[in-house]
Amino acid sequence: MSRVGKSPIALPAGVSIDVSKGNLVTVKGPKGELQQQIDPDLSIKVEEGELVVSRPTEQKRHKAMHGLYRALINNMVVGVTSGYVKELELVGVGYRANNTGNLLELSLGYSHPIMFYVPDELKVETKSEKGKNPIVRLEGIDKQLVGQVAAKIRAFRKPEPYKGKGVRYLGEEIRRKAGKTA
Numbered sequence: 797m798s799r800v801g802k803s804p805i806a807l808p809a810g811v812s813i814d815v816s817k818g819n820l821v822t823v824k825g826p827k828g829e830l831q832q833q834i835d836p837d838l839s840i841k842v843e844e845g846e847l848v849v850s851r852p853t854e855q856k857r858h859k860a861m862h863g864l865y866r867a868l869i870n871n872m873v874v875g876v877t878s879g880y881v882k883e884l885e886l887v888g889v890g891y892r893a894n895n896t897g898n899l900l901e902l903s904l905g906y907s908h909p910i911m912f913y914v915p916d917e918l919k920v921e922t923k924s925e926k927g928k929n930p931i932v933r934l935e936g937i938d939k940q941l942v943g944q945v946a947a948k949i950r951a952f953r954k955p956e957p958y959k960g961k962g963v964r965y966l967g968e969e970i971r972r973k974a975g976k977t978a
């Protein structure tokens with residue numbers, strides 16, 4: 797039973813939802829507009845400032861799609877109202893981050909700097925203070941895209957378990973290992 801799918805989505809002021817033919821859901825809000833194609837079996841109703849997703853039968857597939865698309869539409873509503881932010885911390889001696897527009901330049905201990913172009917839908921910001929680790933801040937309305945780009949940046953130099961060096965999410969705990977015993 798999908799408990800996620802049953803709960804209605806509250807629509808904040810300034811958010812409009814349009815369901816066109818072929819079940820293409822368009823969510824417009826103060827920060828932008830997002831679209832999602834949903835399963836044709838599911839039906840969507842907007843009533844009294846709430847959006848309800850309903851399924852036709854109790855099949856396992858319908859139950860799975862019910863919860864999935866309700867969660868995706870909720871993520872779109874949250875994205876166009878408040879947006880999503882991921883912050884990455886560069887831990888290591890000499891690790892640096894600079895950005896020129898959406899071009900991110902990372903120095904992560906390799907023989908060359910890494911140039912990474914962040915998609916235009918996202919805003920990237922770098923912050924470097926003396927005595928603190930550099931921070932890369934990604935901001936956007938699409939939760940999936942923000943998470944994917946953050947994971948791609950983290951993959952350039954994953955945190956290692958001995959010294960903890962690498963690119964990590966802000967606040968992420970790294971399981972440390974003991975080194976060699978002499």
